[in-house]
Amino acid sequence: MSFFDYFKSKKKNTANVAKERLQIIVAHERGMRDQPDYLPQLQQELIAVIRKYVQIDDDMVQVELDRNDDCSVLELNVTLPEHQQ
Amino acid sequence: MAKIIVVTSGKGGVGKTTTSASISTGLARRGFKTVVIDFDVGLRNLDLIMNCERRVVYDFVNVIQGEASLNQALIKDKRVETLYILPASQTREKEALTQEGVEKVLNELAETFDYIVCDSPAGIEHGAQMALYYADEAIVVTNPEVSSVRDSDRILGILQSKSRRSEMGLDPVKEHLLLTRYNPDRVDRGEMLSVGDVEEILAIPLLGVIPESQIVLNASNQGLPVILEDDSDAGQAYEDAVGRLLGEEREHRFLTAAKKGFFSRMFKG
Ligand SMILES: Nc1ncnc2c1ncn2[C@@H]1O[C@H](COP(=O)(O)OP(=O)(O)OP(=O)(O)O)[C@@H](O)[C@H]1O
Ligand SMILES: [Mg+2]
Numbered sequence: 001m002s003f004f005d006y007f008k009s010k011k012k013n014t015a016n017v018a019k020e021r022l023q024i025i026v027a028h029e030r031g032m033r034d035q036p037d038y039l040p041q042l043q044q045e046l047i048a049v050i051r052k053y054v055q056i057d058d059d060m061v062q063v064e065l066d067r068n069d070d071c072s073v074l075e076l077n078v079t080l081p082e083h084q085q
Numbered sequence: 086m087a088k089i090i091v092v093t094s095g096k097g098g099v100g101k102t103t104t105s106a107s108i109s110t111g112l113a114r115r116g117f118k119t120v121v122i123d124f125d126v127g128l129r130n131l132d133l134i135m136n137c138e139r140r141v142v143y144d145f146v147n148v149i150q151g152e153a154s155l156n157q158a159l160i161k162d163k164r165v166e167t168l169y170i171l172p173a174s175q176t177r178e179k180e181a182l183t184q185e186g187v188e189k190v191l192n193e194l195a196e197t198f199d200y201i202v203c204d205s206p207a208g209i210e211h212g213a214q215m216a217l218y219y220a221d222e223a224i225v226v227t228n229p230e231v232s233s234v235r236d237s238d239r240i241l242g243i244l245q246s247k248s249r250r251s252e253m254g255l256d257p258v259k260e261h262l263l264l265t266r267y268n269p270d271r272v273d274r275g276e277m278l279s280v281g282d283v284e285e286i287l288a289i290p291l292l293g294v295i296p297e298s299q300i301v302l303n304a305s306n307q308g309l310p311v312i313l314e315d316d317s318d319a320g321q322a323y324e325d326a327v328g329r330l331l332g333e334e335r336e337h338r339f340l341t342a343a344k345k346g347f348f349s350r351m352f353k354g
Contacts, residue, residue, distance in 0.1 A: 013275035018231050022234050022286050026287075029242075
């Protein structure tokens with residue numbers, strides 16, 4: 001690191017922050033773009049069903065469709081709260 | 086065969102109209118018969134940038150609705166021989182641009198023109214979708230800034246799913262990234278996304294980088310497409326972009342900050 005870079009690095013590099021945030025949101029939105037229209041509805045109904053048994057928040061159920069050439073996989077991720085009585 | 090090029094961005098105010106004016110002027114200056122169409126119905130501005138605002142009699146919507154012929158509505162540029170402008174309507178709703186109407190006008194233009202440049206309105210709604218629907222190529226104008234990059238990616242998604250080429254299963258719309266209002270000083274200071282960063286995120290070929298430049302405002306004040314300011318950095322950057330659009334190899338310029346003296350580096354660094 002050169003003498004000048006030392007002073008530079010003290011100031012936050014906001015461009016790097018911007019790049020990282022963009023990479024995450026753009027990847028996410030690209031994923032959503034290819035999803036079928038019924039997924040949000042499916043997600044809502046799944047949440048409703050699970051709530052009959054376990055108290056969960058909306059963002060604790062993730063539904064994604066992975067489309068490949070010969071088959072598609074519907075991936076369902078449910079995060080349960082830590083303590084259930 | 087005429088080539089239809091849309092200048093689009095999603096986000097507003099990033100430089101689409103500035104770019105449409107310069108790219109169309111640059112193509113015409115090389116002898117291609119070129120028409121530039123303002124799709125921003127209700128917010129016409131291309132006429133001002135092209136310095137023909139007082140010569141508008143009929144507009145795009147008049148032609149679509151059969152109230153004027155194409156020849157009556159086209160305005161011949163006074164500086165470049167083979168350049169024509171088709172202004173937007175100032176009084177109608179965006180919905181006046183119907184898909185069939187736009188197709189009819191484009192087909193008629195395609196009979197005599199080499200290039201049709203479509204200046205898209207901001208957003209991703211009807212007007213923007215009409216501007217890009219028939220495109221063969223798209224210039225995605227992007228500023229090195231988070232919301233602009235994100236919106237550009239959304240527009241790319243629309244080009245890939247809602248254009249005529251995608252719907253008909255033809256070759257995809259050819260995509261070009263044009264990064265505008267670039268400030269190498271701020272990039273050096275880590276305050277602005279670099280051209281490499283934006284290329285990496287959007288992952289489409291780079292057509293050019295237009296520096297942030299005071300010349301652009303000066304040129305638009307006078308109704309001069311900035312590409313005609315041959316001595317300026319922004320003008321030359323647009324000229325390079327036109328060359329690349331036509332398949333020429335041009336090295337990218339204006340990407341690095343002007344060299345600074347020892348003291349300014351020390352205190353501003
Ligand atoms: N390279 C540049 N350097 C400095 N200013 C610029 C540059 N490019 C564009 N501008 C300025 O940015 C403003 C917006 O430009 P322009 O009208 O071309 O954007 P637009 O994308 O067409 O906007 P809208 O979405 O409203 O149609 C104008 O004031 C213009 O002068
Ligand atoms: Mg505009």
